[in-house]
Amino acid sequence: MSEAKRGILRAREICENRAQRAQELKADGRTVMGYLCIYPPLEMLTALDIVPYRVFGDMQTVITEADRGLPVAFCPFVRSCLDLGIKEEYSFLDGMVTSHACDAMEKAAHVWERLIGHPYFHFIEIPTKVTERAEAVLKGELQVFAQTLQTFVGREMSQESLKKAITVHNEQRALVRELYEQRMSDPPRISGGDTVRVLKAVMSLPVEEGNELLREVITEVQSLQPAVDAGGPRLMIWGSIVDDPSFVDMIEGAGCSVVVDDTCVGSRAYWKDVPITDDPLDGLAHHYLADIRCSRTFFEVAESDKEVAQKERASDLESRFGYIRHMVEGWKVDGAILQSVKYCDTHGFDVPDAIDYFKSLGIPSTYFEHDYTPGALAPLRTRVQGFLEMIC
Numbered sequence: 001m002s003e004a005k006r007g008i009l010r011a012r013e014i015c016e017n018r019a020q021r022a023q024e025l026k027a028d029g030r031t032v033m034g035y036l037c038i039y040p041p042l043e044m045l046t047a048l049d050i051v052p053y054r055v056f057g058d059m060q061t062v063i064t065e066a067d068r069g070l071p072v073a074f075c076p077f078v079r080s081c082l083d084l085g086i087k088e089e090y091s092f093l094d095g096m097v098t099s100h101a102c103d104a105m106e107k108a109a110h111v112w113e114r115l116i117g118h119p120y121f122h123f124i125e126i127p128t129k130v131t132e133r134a135e136a137v138l139k140g141e142l143q144v145f146a147q148t149l150q151t152f153v154g155r156e157m158s159q160e161s162l163k164k165a166i167t168v169h170n171e172q173r174a175l176v177r178e179l180y181e182q183r184m185s186d187p188p189r190i191s192g193g194d195t196v197r198v199l200k201a202v203m204s205l206p207v208e209e210g211n212e213l214l215r216e217v218i219t220e221v222q223s224l225q226p227a228v229d230a231g232g233p234r235l236m237i238w239g240s241i242v243d244d245p246s247f248v249d250m251i252e253g254a255g256c257s258v259v260v261d262d263t264c265v266g267s268r269a270y271w272k273d274v275p276i277t278d279d280p281l282d283g284l285a286h287h288y289l290a291d292i293r294c295s296r297t298f299f300e301v302a303e304s305d306k307e308v309a310q311k312e313r314a315s316d317l318e319s320r321f322g323y324i325r326h327m328v329e330g331w332k333v334d335g336a337i338l339q340s341v342k343y344c345d346t347h348g349f350d351v352p353d354a355i356d357y358f359k360s361l362g363i364p365s366t367y368f369e370h371d372y373t374p375g376a377l378a379p380l381r382t383r384v385q386g387f388l389e390m391i392c
């Protein structure tokens, strides 16, 4: 492979043609499994030598078929995924794993199962509250998932193979965190838009290949001069899915750097490692329920703080959004963009409290909703420019 096709350039190329490698692997006899959202435990796929392939929507493609299964007033990202599925963009997949990440995902999963005929389909119920009982329920769900996968591929998933897979996926998490550290410099060494491209590429590859790509990118950015010459205010993006890098390019094009994010094609899936436990399903159940800080899960105030929290809202906000403090301080964030696709109640309900939390940290924020189309970008750019003028 030529030098020019290593690192960021290679990631951009994979991102442009995401299905290519998965289709090559399938032609070589590998099983390729699609998944929606960050909740299906990919470690269980890797343990059975199945290639995980994340299903995304496409802001650039007009939705024409999704009405067959989903209402118009519905998460446009999910509608776009289904639309592409019906148009056979994902027909190379051997199967599909979905989960109850949110109600929109659950509805889409069942429609997907009915309208798109993959040889394998599985839906994982994910509890919405973090309790011991909920972890046990999720572990039960994962046991059923493991059984259906083993039956599908005709191989056994040993505890050793699962622990090994967890270790390799944890390596990936550590590499992504290292990549994010390259954005701590001022200006950052890799742009927010390219970070999304790298992560989308990683989510299209088997885990070891994704790790190799991440190592290449990290080595490259460490040797580069800072990649974003504009510098400017350092922003954080929070909210629902951002799976089109042009969305982040648009924000950075307004004269700022997106230095960190709390979104699900960003840091959210990578911030914490899966603990290796005697029964690896215990560690997986804990991680996917309690460690991923998405608005879809309700995080109760710790028992010891309950009395204080009832009196003090600040304490409640800290238990729900405290992880953001580390990002704001570590990446020296000047302002936050809270964004959500239309009809995303999951994030929409959290917005007022997230705004209050950023305010408590002394960080100005702005919030906007968009309809997941390229047409939404121009007015959003004006909003971002207005926000930058306000905080500069």
Ligand code: SF4
Pocket (backbone or CB within 6 Å): 075, 076, 077, 078, 101, 102, 103, 104, 105, 240, 241, 296, 341, 343, 344, 345, 346, 347
């Ligand atoms: S953007 Fe919101 S509604 Fe759509 S899938 Fe994600 S959490 Fe669910």
